[in-house]
Amino acid sequence: MNNAVLYNTKNSVASSLLKYLYHKGIRHIFGVVGREASSILFNEQEGIDFILTRHEFTAGIMADVLARLTGNPQVCWSTIGPGVTNLATGISSACLDRSPVIALAAQAETNDAIYNQTHQCLDNVSIIKPMAKFAAEITNPDDIIPILDQAFEASMTEQLGPSFISIPIDILKTNVSEKVIDSISKRPVKSPKKEYVQNDWKENIDQVVKMIKESNNPLIIVGNAVIRANCVDKIRELSESLQIPIVSSYTAKGVLPSDHPLNFGAISGYMDGILNYNALENILNP
Numbered sequence: 050m051n052n053a054v055l056y057n058t059k060n061s062v063a064s065s066l067l068k069y070l071y072h073k074g075i076r077h078i079f080g081v082v083g084r085e086a087s088s089i090l091f092n093e094q095e096g097i098d099f100i101l102t103r104h105e106f107t108a109g110i111m112a113d114v115l116a117r118l119t120g121n122p123q124v125c126w127s128t129i130g131p132g133v134t135n136l137a138t139g140i141s142s143a144c145l146d147r148s149p150v151i152a153l154a155a156q157a158e159t160n161d162a163i164y165n166q167t168h169q170c171l172d173n174v175s176i177i178k179p180m181a182k183f184a185a186e187i188t189n190p191d192d193i194i195p196i197l198d199q200a201f202e203a204s205m206t207e208q209l210g211p212s213f214i215s216i217p218i219d220i221l222k223t224n225v226s227e228k229v230i231d232s233i234s235k236r237p238v239k240s241p242k243k244e245y246v247q248n249d250w251k252e253n254i255d256q257v258v259k260m261i262k263e264s265n266n267p268l269i270i271v272g273n274a275v276i277r278a279n280c281v282d283k284i285r286e287l288s289e290s291l292q293i294p295i296v297s298s299y300t301a302k303g304v305l306p307s308d309h310p311l312n313f314g315a316i317s318g319y320m321d322g323i324l325n326y327n328a329l330e331n332i333l334n335p
Contacts, residue, residue, distance in 0.1 A: 063222060116150050125139060174186050191229050
């Protein structure tokens with residue numbers, strides 16, 4: 050007789066995780082699976098395709114780019130230890146490019162997890178936290194849904210960025226309560242972006258108009274928040290109607306076509322070393 054502890058895969062943390070992700074509109078997970086495959090097979094929820102990549106870095110970049118293209122959160126996965134350090138480069142890309150990526154990683158079993166001592170066991174959260182808007186490790190199976198809520202909300206709050214959750218292998222196959230499972234369907238299907246707009250922006254309009262009228266050489270400087278806010282057409286209209294040129298950040302290139310007479314190019318920190326002075330500061334304070 051097999052003495053292994055049996056668990057109900059339909060009620061496991063792994064199953065609840067995938068059910069939650071599907072409910073949130075996730076249809077692809079990019080990643081590399083290691084020995085945690087004994088606890089999560091990624092077939093526990095219909096409708097989600099697990100796309101196996103050759104390297105965790107690739108998984109992170111795929112989630113990063115798809116998140117930027119769709120404006121919706123995307124998910125990547127890594128195995129334990131070196132898998133997390135490989136994934137870190139993809140997470141850093143999502144951080145720098147403001148992509149709502151939900152990065153998930155396996156961790157060594159809780160009774161064997163001694164950071165930097167146990168084979169392939171690192172402090173996942175401490176590694177990723179400096180480049181993530183939210184980072185946590187699951188210690189209680191019933192916390193999986195509330196922690197996912199926090200991760201999605203953090204990633205979708207401007208400035209957008211990655212969130213990270215580390216899940217020990219033994220917790221992945223632990224059952225959660227029926228209450229946790231029932232709560233998934235009550236979550237909002239989408240995590241709307243939380244915009245931060247100055248409360249007094251209407252009061253400042255007159256001042257902006259005055260500044261433009263009094264300026265000899267007005268200039269519009271555009272960052273990629275304009276793209277995320279779907280305001281490209283409005284910026285173009287403003288530029289063309291007032292004949293004010295645009296300078297964009299490196300990640301906002303394309304706000305105006307490259308051959309547009311009002312496109313004065315892109316500017317970034319790379320230029321400082323080439324020009325030997327702070328280019329953006331020189332534009333604002335000639």
